[in-house]
Amino acid sequence: MLSELVANLGLGFSMAVTPVNLVYCLVGVFLGTLIGILPGLGPIATIAMLLPVSYGLDPLAALILIAGVYYGAQYGGSTTAILVNMPGEASSVVTCLDGYQMARKGRAGAALSISAMGSFVAGTVGTLLLAAFAVPLGKVALSFGPAEYFSLMVLGMIAAVVLAKGSVLKAIGMILVGIVLGLVGLDINAGTPRFSFDIPELADGINTGIIALAMFGIGDIIVNLERQDKREIFAKSVSGLWLTATEFVRAVPAVLRGTGLGSMLGVLPGGGATLSSFAAYSLEKKISKNPQEFGHGAIEGVAGPEAANNAAAQTSFIPLLTLGLPSNAVMALMVSAMTIHQIQPGPQVMTNNPSLFWGLIASMWVGNLMLVILNLPLIGLWIKMLSVPYRLLYPAILLFCCIGTYSLSNSPFDAALTAVLGVLGYLFAKLDCETAPLLLGFVLGPMMEESLRRALLVSRGDPSILVTRPISATILLIALLLLALMVAPRLRKQRDRAFAES
């Protein structure tokens, strides 16, 4: 087994480090970083634009290029989240929470360093897992039916309350608003439109990218316009690009936990990768000795989720490579890049095209290495971006948001919708309602509903399917424990006291 793995990886690296493939890998991760940094522009639009180019390439080079854009964007996305509180995608929303606060305290350099290094560690572990356990992990994905997904979403929702900095009641309210927004569009089961007001553009629901940009980015820009005095703060006080010893000690375990969590959740087709960064944040806040620091610049709140989303980005290739089934829109584009080269994605790729399979996996590690080398020296440069005058920086950001949301599905309606929802984001900010729980409700709510209805349809209306399947029952039990932990304030007080004493 081990010698086989070594031989396979050897083959992979021999394919990945040919000069041509190295160049495509570099181009991919560089492009990915760039579009990740530009708010709104996401990997999906970029890869769709690169598709015609990739048709002319050798299949491995094409896949290396596309994969590079995908995980490069995960790196780049955190930079914008930290510096300007602008998430490009749902997965970098969580990074905004503490990363931006760190930047405001002059620790932007540390936040960027840990997110780059955490991502590298996670990417390395994720790639190794992919190489060693792709096949058994692919089988894990198959044991997750609708009942299990539903239970997982319940757990996610309960954990979402932990995301709240302030009032729990407001957090729950925001989760509900998120669910309602998530319901917009065609009801998959019955085929009836909901909250779409006969607007065809709403028939398929609102894109997550729109909600993320509007609620976090645009709302925040409007708030900043009001605050004349505060806006200069972090431009002056950028101290040290490197982590302090305490920060390092706090961040390392968080990176490892995030990597583990992200690797597991990434394997699940559909939503696993998005869930992972939220889950990692909740986990860090739950087990932290200083939960009150979260939301005010806790380094674990950056390190854990960043590692988690990168690990998940790697392991989300597992369903694609072992079964030929794409787990998200980017993977669907990879499928089309493969089919255009007459490679039918599926279980047989590993045996029929071993050099392609292992070459791609090896290139991911090479790409992750390139990203660290590319990003660490650039941190100083990114920080300088903070000293760009507000009146120049923010109009530019808004312009990119506009281009980005338009490019989601080439629809002017989407750009207009972002503007309207941005006003809503501003209102929420004024009312001190946090938007992270809203986003989680938006992502998880519809998936939860779909899974539940699917489970009940399969069981012909018998809800016991949720507790008779062992994995589902276990997850629900964990959710129940978590809930008990939260609603029993005495328990929580005792726990806080215990921590204070230790």
Added chain:
Amino acid sequence: MRMPSWVRTTAIAISGFFAILSPALAQYPDKPIKFIVPSAAGGSPDVISRLLATELQKQLGQPVIIENRPGAAGNIGLDIVAKAAPDGYTIGYGNVNTLAINKFLFTKLPVNVDKEIVPVAPVLTTYNLLVVNNDLPIRSVKELIEYAKANPDRTTAGSAGNGTTGHMSVELFKVMSGTKVAHLPYRGSPQALVDLMGGTIQMMFDNVSSAGTLAQSGKIRAIGVTAKSRIPSMPNVPTLDEAGLPGYYMASWGGVIVPAGTPQAIVNRLNAEINKALASDAIKQGFSAIGVDPFPGSQAEFRAFIAQESTRWAEVVKASGAKLD
């Protein structure tokens, strides 16, 4: 405000330049052609359109640019084609769903495909495979029907979504076999295939391009194909017609469309170029890799084919009782 004279001169020169070019149908195409694909980048309609666009571009000497306009079961993209200027510079991809099924399935639609859209040329046909979970003791269509009759509460059929050919195939199956299979729509076929492998659902009709490799590698079992004769890539899989449901037939197809009012000379030119492209090696190989067959034909043949398919789908949709808003 007075325009500087050079601006005026340039503007006149430019407009004059276009005035000379625009009526010249003989020179079609003299600028890039926009090819609207009413689904997201990545799916098989997208791959098919891109293969075709690459060939057309070589033949026409002008770029053919794919524009993905997904949403609302293809209706958004179709609406854009219908409302575009009918000058041959906007063409679109239409398929069995947008041209023959949606008009019976949806209670309201933004576009009247029979009036606002003109078919140009057929491009491809493909079929659905009937696949079942590996752990079930089902090796033929007859055994599936027996199983479904014996276990009406435990037979669920997944599909890629409401109104897809996979969904319609199940409805046709139910009508013809007299079984009461529950239909479970998913958001696209990948998740449904995962649940088929995991045993959540028992059966599914899915395109040869997505279910084929999983069946060939033994992860799921293919027991029938909806074509009229067996398909070359899977010669051991019988047609549903020969396996116990005489007359069962279901094809997915697609072709190129333009807005109504496009000059006939341009339509004829496009039809000829598309048929030429379909005969090229690049398209033959590309299509066979994704499990679809080239479908050459004249405009009249395509029009007659759409009419014939529409009659069939009107019946299937009605018999199934499916209706979407």
